[in-house]
Structures are given as structure tokens and as C-alpha cells.
Amino acid sequence: xxxxxxxxxxxxxxxxxxxxxxxxxxxxxxxxxxxxxxxxxxxxxxxxxxxxxxxxxxxxxxxxxxxxxxxxxxxxxxxxxxxxxxxxxxxxxxxxxxxxxxxxxxxxxxxxxxxxxxxxxxxxxxxxxxxxxxxxxxxxxxxxxxxxxxxxxxxxxxxxxxxxxxxxxxxxxxxxxxxxxxxxxxxxxxxxxxxxxxxxxxxxxxxxxxxxxxxxxxxxxxxxxxxxxxxxxxxxxxxxxxxxxxxxxxxxxxxxxxxxxxxxxxxxxxxxxxxxxxxxxxxxxxxxxxxxxxxxxxxxxxxxxxxxxxxxxxxxxxxxxxxxxxxxx
Amino acid sequence: xxxxxxxxxxxxxxxxxxxxxxxxxxxxxxxxxxxxxxxxxxxxxxxxxxxxxxxxxxxxxxxxxxxxxxxxxxxxxxxxxxxxxxxxxxxxxxxxxxxxxxxxxxxxxxxxxxxxxxxxxxxxxxxxxxxxxxxxxxxxxxxxxxxxxxxxxxxxxxxxxxxxxxxxxxxxxxxxxxxxxxxxxxxxxxxxxxxxxxxxxxxxxxxxxxxxxxxxxxxxxxxxxxxxxxxxxxxxxxxxxxxxxxxxxxxxxxxxxxxxxxxxxxxxxxxxxxxxxxxxxxxxx
Amino acid sequence: xxxxxxxxxxxxxxxxxxxxxxxxxxxxxxxxxxxxxxxxxxxxxxxxxxxxxxxxxxxxxxxxxxxxxxxxxxxxxxxxxxxxxxxxxxxxxxxxxxxxxxxxxxxxxxxxxxxxxxxxxxxxxxxxxxxxxxxxxxxxxxxxxxxxxxxxxxxxxxxxxxxxxxxxxxxxxxxxxxxxxxxxxxxxxxxxxxxxxxxxxxxxxxxxxxxxxxxxxxxxxxxxxxxxxxxxxxxxxxxxxxxxxxxxxxxxxxxxxxxxxxxxxxxxxxxxxxxxxxxxxxxxxxxxxxxxxxxxxxxx
Numbered sequence: 001x002x003x004x005x006x007x008x009x010x011x012x013x014x015x016x017x018x019x020x021x022x023x024x025x026x027x028x029x030x031x032x033x034x035x036x037x038x039x040x041x042x043x044x045x046x047x048x049x050x051x052x053x054x055x056x057x058x059x060x061x062x063x064x065x066x067x068x069x070x071x072x073x074x075x076x077x078x079x080x081x082x083x084x085x086x087x088x089x090x091x092x093x094x095x096x097x098x099x100x101x102x103x104x105x106x107x108x109x110x111x112x113x114x115x116x117x118x119x120x121x122x123x124x125x126x127x128x129x130x131x132x133x134x135x136x137x138x139x140x141x142x143x144x145x146x147x148x149x150x151x152x153x154x155x156x157x158x159x160x161x162x163x164x165x166x167x168x169x170x171x172x173x174x175x176x177x178x179x180x181x182x183x184x185x186x187x188x189x190x191x192x193x194x195x196x197x198x199x200x201x202x203x204x205x206x207x208x209x210x211x212x213x214x215x216x217x218x219x220x221x222x223x224x225x226x227x228x229x230x231x232x233x234x235x236x237x238x239x240x241x242x243x244x245x246x247x248x249x250x251x252x253x254x255x256x257x258x259x260x261x262x263x264x265x266x267x268x269x270x271x272x273x274x275x276x277x278x279x280x281x282x283x284x285x286x287x288x289x290x291x292x293x294x295x296x297x298x299x300x301x302x303x304x305x306x307x308x309x310x311x312x313x314x315x316x317x318x319x320x321x322x323x324x325x326x327x328x329x
Numbered sequence: 330x331x332x333x334x335x336x337x338x339x340x341x342x343x344x345x346x347x348x349x350x351x352x353x354x355x356x357x358x359x360x361x362x363x364x365x366x367x368x369x370x371x372x373x374x375x376x377x378x379x380x381x382x383x384x385x386x387x388x389x390x391x392x393x394x395x396x397x398x399x400x401x402x403x404x405x406x407x408x409x410x411x412x413x414x415x416x417x418x419x420x421x422x423x424x425x426x427x428x429x430x431x432x433x434x435x436x437x438x439x440x441x442x443x444x445x446x447x448x449x450x451x452x453x454x455x456x457x458x459x460x461x462x463x464x465x466x467x468x469x470x471x472x473x474x475x476x477x478x479x480x481x482x483x484x485x486x487x488x489x490x491x492x493x494x495x496x497x498x499x500x501x502x503x504x505x506x507x508x509x510x511x512x513x514x515x516x517x518x519x520x521x522x523x524x525x526x527x528x529x530x531x532x533x534x535x536x537x538x539x540x541x542x543x544x545x546x547x548x549x550x551x552x553x554x555x556x557x558x559x560x561x562x563x564x565x566x567x568x569x570x571x572x573x574x575x576x577x578x579x580x581x582x583x584x585x586x587x588x589x590x591x592x593x594x595x596x597x598x599x600x601x602x603x604x605x606x607x608x609x610x611x612x613x614x
Numbered sequence: 615x616x617x618x619x620x621x622x623x624x625x626x627x628x629x630x631x632x633x634x635x636x637x638x639x640x641x642x643x644x645x646x647x648x649x650x651x652x653x654x655x656x657x658x659x660x661x662x663x664x665x666x667x668x669x670x671x672x673x674x675x676x677x678x679x680x681x682x683x684x685x686x687x688x689x690x691x692x693x694x695x696x697x698x699x700x701x702x703x704x705x706x707x708x709x710x711x712x713x714x715x716x717x718x719x720x721x722x723x724x725x726x727x728x729x730x731x732x733x734x735x736x737x738x739x740x741x742x743x744x745x746x747x748x749x750x751x752x753x754x755x756x757x758x759x760x761x762x763x764x765x766x767x768x769x770x771x772x773x774x775x776x777x778x779x780x781x782x783x784x785x786x787x788x789x790x791x792x793x794x795x796x797x798x799x800x801x802x803x804x805x806x807x808x809x810x811x812x813x814x815x816x817x818x819x820x821x822x823x824x825x826x827x828x829x830x831x832x833x834x835x836x837x838x839x840x841x842x843x844x845x846x847x848x849x850x851x852x853x854x855x856x857x858x859x860x861x862x863x864x865x866x867x868x869x870x871x872x873x874x875x876x877x878x879x880x881x882x883x884x885x886x887x888x889x890x891x892x893x894x895x896x897x898x899x900x901x902x903x904x905x906x907x908x909x910x911x912x913x914x
Binding site: 503504505508510512526 | 674677678679699702703706707710711713714715718719720721722723724729732733736737776779780783
Binding site: 041042156157186187188189190191192194195213214215216217218219220239240243253254255257258259260261262263268269270271272273275276291 | 664665768769770771798799800801802803804806807810825827828829831832833851852865866868869870871872873874875876877878879881883885886888889
């Protein structure tokens, strides 16, 4: 049964007197226990939609135009702010990209981990700090009791992201939404955080939505991959199936443009031409069509619906008028 | 330009638009004052001393805003005074702005002992009360239009220098400046082509806010008799003269005071709006 | 064997921090510590490392954007570190730099055509719209864009403009300081391919500074791995990637996510404490054969 079901979410953005529908009509769901990896580049709507459903979208310039986001039987978009606040940091945990600005520089780490526990679990400060020590140990920070009294500037970038994770999982959320949580980190630190998250997910039985631009990260952590472009889902399905046989030219292009091993003499990377779409000047039809060498005339006229891929595993879906494997054969 | 107009006409920009309109009207009035059919602002007429405002809903009358203790027409004196005020303030702001921006650029770009000396100078000047400084200089050099402009420029350059220096420190580290160094561009080219254009906007914002301050300061100096000398009209001078008659002829002090207040308000509104417009941290996008 | 185009010897740059008004500095950050390497004409050397490893500082020292505390930067036989600004200027035609952030790398108040033309004017080389238009075409931009300002361009286009400026004087050597890190995934391949095209048409030597190891493996013939200001391993790319010797290089390679679930799942990442690692006291880059150098003590 779906823990989170988004139906017909539509989000607009105003800038300099112009208005864009950055997410025209988004529908997808996340099953309990599933890890969904959402991949996209700038303008894909991957971060905006997460902020929208958490009630964190700055309005204005953003505006939620319609749709539902049903979490555990309740529509997040129709919920009063007070109830949403109870959910955020409680049953829904969040981690964002920048561990440098997400922590309050004038409060100790202990206070910041304790706060959600006091708020959501009605703990006393003492209990909360005890629990915070355990949480730091859980995210791999040794000597937790001492570090609780330290301030964010005394932690490295990787350590701060661990603290953010400790805060996010402190109330044992049913759903964890992570928006590019490892992008600002070094490769080795990213590796440690990925391992840590996978372990915590299994131990706490969390459902995760992991937003990233890195195909490698999704390959490691997600059960399901959802590729987004211009606010739409281009392709979605079990990671093995999608990586083995991508059906959207965009997914295919993303995978092919990554280097594999050494360069053969005179070789070039396969490149996607053009630039990410300008949401303030939308083109008709499939938004990827202008950059798609496989685009058919129909792609330029009419946006394809998301449909099941016939000759693949269950749950593999694509929005395309063309049949990619046939074109590649 | 279109972006500026759009931002001005947006809901949050109406105060800025109001300020800008008011200022434009004032400048036009100052520029074209002499061509208006107004009485000579310096001609005394002892038979028409302290005539009250003659303006009604239907006509202006002989002296719309009344006359002063020497029978001079107050409206024409305000219009003539606006010329003096705007010219003095404009020249002082321009002079102080150029000087301050230049020193701020040098201070921020080169750093080291140049920077330390200039910034201590700024600190010292900021510690001195402005009016006292102005008084000392005018008292020493004697009151004249040129000295007045000079002293006003002197008290305002520090703000530009400070703001510009801070901006230069930030811009200096940007990669396009590094890139200019990498191609071997000279210091003057880097400062003039790469740094100056990127610090001009904050300097412009300072200039508008400074304009309001300088106008008030000029009025203050003239009020004390150290600014514009009679018989030339100036708002500060008119306030000083009207003070004596405040109970018998309220209009002599009220109308120049009102003109001063409106001008400063207009400039400040515009300045605040400009700051919001150019400061991306405050701007609502 | 040809002579190297660039030779860096014992380069050192330390930053003092934490000192009071009169007190001595409390910490010294060894941003770059005894770094030596060479770049052959037309070659691509990859310089990899994590944030704070000193790889960008090394690039800036090579370009003379910062002065080293010790060491030499020898370009085509001339020691640049001893030159005055005016004597150094001719060399600036021959070596250029491309920056990471395409948003900070262009002057927002300058038309991009003027920005690309500027190096030609500074060096008194024949300039003019035709020359600039040709540069725009070389980097794959429409010359009609010359009259526009930077904010009208996307990240990828801005990076192309930065590259056009860097190659305007037809340099022999280019420092590329994380040139694709800030770009969208779908744009990165375009820029990497552009570098390859330029390298082949101009015979450009490249110091490619990056933290994306798979891209470095693809693009570079040799690679140097930096850790806390020092080169810990250097050699032909396939030797380093295929047979990493230093524990840090091993950990780095094991951490790179592979875009293939079959390989990525159940992969074991090696742990390495980059901050706590202690260099052996007699550590030096030692040749393990075939130009594959590893930083290690005598005993190892």
C-alpha cells in the first residue's frame, strides 16, 4: 500500500512578471518500505515538488495550482500549517543539500538534535539529550556526549551532514525525503553517507525518497528510479530494468553521456545537444523533443502520457511516442 | 530600463514611484522656475509685508503662499531656493561620490597600508559630529557657495568609500577578476572595466540616501547663516528668517519647511526602493 | 624524449590563520606542500583530490594568481616565479585558465563579445569582431550572441564563453579548474568533448583539475592524486586506476558511484580517514616502475 501518493500535483512559479508551470501535472506514489530515487537536472522540478508537498515552497514566488499529496491517508496539501509542522521532523524526516546552512550556527548540536524529540516525542531535555547521544553514535559520530555541547562550526562538512541525518531520523520517521544530501560532500564522505543511509533505512524500515542528479548514487541506493525532465516523469521503474534497458531517450542520453573507463583514441562522449528547458518559454509536445535525436513529428506536437512498457517488468513506465529499443537496434 | 519600470509599477514599488515622481517635479520646477511667471524672489515690497496665502480653490491670487517680512513672494523664493538647494546638494553628492568611490576602489583593491590609512581616516571622520566639522571648515574658510559644496562633499565621501571598499573586497575574489589577472590585464583595466561597473549600483544607492542627508545639512548650515548668503533664497535661510514670525505669520516658515520635508521624503523613498531593487537579498523575486 | 612544457618543482604554499592582532599564527594550513610534476606538450594531466586537498591552489600557483612560498614553476624552460609582472606578461599569452563556476567567471556588466576580445586587446594582438566571431564558432556558439550580457546565457553556454576567452590568444597550456563540476549532467559531456576538440586542433596541453574520477579516467593520460596539499600518487591513468597503491587512492576509487545497479549494489567501500592520516616522516614520491609514483616512506 502506498505510503505517499501524489495525484495531479501542479506547481507554478512567478519571476519578473512572468509565470511558468514548472510542474504541469505530476502523479506518482511510493510504497511503504520502498526507496524511490528521483533523478533530474536543473528545471526538472525534482526539488520544487518536494518542497511543495512538505509545505516549504516559498509562496510567492511559487504557487501550488492543484493536486493532492496523500501521506498515510491525509492530504498534505490540504492540511493546516500546524498539523503539517507536526508531521515535518516527526513522521516525515527531511535532509537537504547544504549541511553548512541547514544548522543554526548559534545553537549547540545537542540542542538542535533534541528539539524535534522534545517537540514530537514529548521528551524532557534530559531524555532528549540522552537520545541525541545514541543518535550520534548511530550516524557514526564517536564521543557523542562531548560533541553534543559543540557548535556547528566545530564539525566538518561530512560530520554536519551526519548531524542533519541524526536530526532527520531522530523521531524514527516513516518517510524520509532527502534532496541531494551528498552533492556538497567529497566522494569518500559521500560513500560513507550512502552506506550509512542504506543501513539506517533497513534498520528503521524507512521509506525513502532520494532526490539527486547522479545516476551512480541512484544505482546504489534506490529500488525504483524516476527520471524527471521539465516537471514531468520521463521514465520510471525498477532500477535494474531501467538501467539495463532505458526506454526514454533522455534516460538513455544521461547514461550514455557518462564516461566508462578509458577513452578510446579519438573517442568522444555521447552528448545530449542543447540546454535544459526554459520553463518560462515552454515548447509544445514532449519537452525533451528539441534535444532528442530520436524525436518523431508527433513528439513535437503532443506530450506523451506515462504508460507501461509492454516488453519489460511490471512497473516500468515511460512517456515516449517512440520505441527506443527498436530505434537503437 | 524596462525591468526598472516594471519593478516601479509593481505593487511594492509604488512608494518608489511616488518618490521618483515627486523628485522629477521638483527638478523640473528648479530647472524651469525662471520661465514661470513669478515675481522676482529678491524684490522687497515693504507695503506688502507678511501678506497671508492668497491661494483659493479658484485662483492663485497675487501671492499664493503669502509674502515674508520684507514683502518678498514666498512661492517664488521656494522655487528659486529649490534651484540652489538641488544644485548645491547635487554638486556635493557628485563630488563626494566620485572622491569616495575612487578612494574606496583604491583601498579595497590594493589593500595593505593604503587601505589601513584610508580606513582609519574614515573612522576618524565618522567619529566627528558632522555639523561640527562643517561649522569648523566654513568658519575657517568663510561662507561661499564653493566652500559650502566643498564642505558637504567632505562630509559625505566616507560613506561611499566604506561601501565601495566592502564591495570591492567581494568582487575582487570573483573569478572574472582572477581571469583578468590571468590574461595579464593592468591594474587600471581591472579596476575600471571589471570592478567599477560591479560596484556602481551600491554607490548609486548611497548617493540617493546621501542626497537627502546633504539637503538637510545644507539647510542646517544656511539656517545658521553659514550657507547660502542673503539675499539669495535658500530653504534653510527662509526657515531661519521665518522663525521669528512663527506666531504672527505662520506661512513664512511653514511652506519652506514643507518643501524641505517633501524633497527629503521623495529622495529617501526613491533611495530605499533603489536599495531593495538592487539588493538581491531583500528583493522579492 | 621531448622536454616538458611545464615543470613544477617543490611548490609550497602555506596559509597562516588563527593569529591574534600581535600574536603569531596558531595554525598553519599546508595548502600545497612540496608538489612537483610535469606536463608534456599536448598532454592532459588530471589533478584529483577532495575539497581542501590543494588542487585548485596548485592551479592558481601555476597561473601566477598566487605567489608560492617556495618552489618553481618552469614554463618552456623559463622560471616564471622569479619574473616581474611585465616580464611575465608574454607568458600569459601561452598559458590560460578556465574556472569552475560559470556564473562567477563572467563579468556581469560586460558584453560577452567584449569579454572574449579582452585578452587580444590586452596583448595588442589583432582583435576585431571577425576574430571574436571565429572564437565563438570554435566553441560552438552563435556569433550573434556577442552583443549580449552574461545573464542571458545558460550555465553550459557561459562555460563555452569562458573557454573562448581562455583560448583567444591560442595558448599552449590550459588550466581547467573543475570546469564541469557546476554544470548539469547533460551538459558535462558537451564541454568535455569541446576540450577534446580544442586539444586536437590546437595541440593544447591541459591540467585538468577535478574530483570526478570517472571523467578524469576518461579524459587524462596521466593523473596525480592529492591529499592535504601533497601528491600521494601519480602515474599513467590506467596504471593508477587499475593498480592503485596508496591507501587514499584506493579509498577514493572504491567510493566513486558506478551508474550500474549490478556493480554498485553490494560494493564494499574502503574506509580512509583523510583528516587523521599521518604521512610517514620520510615520505617521498617513489617510482614503482613505468612512471607510476607513490608517496611512501623508505621502509615501505
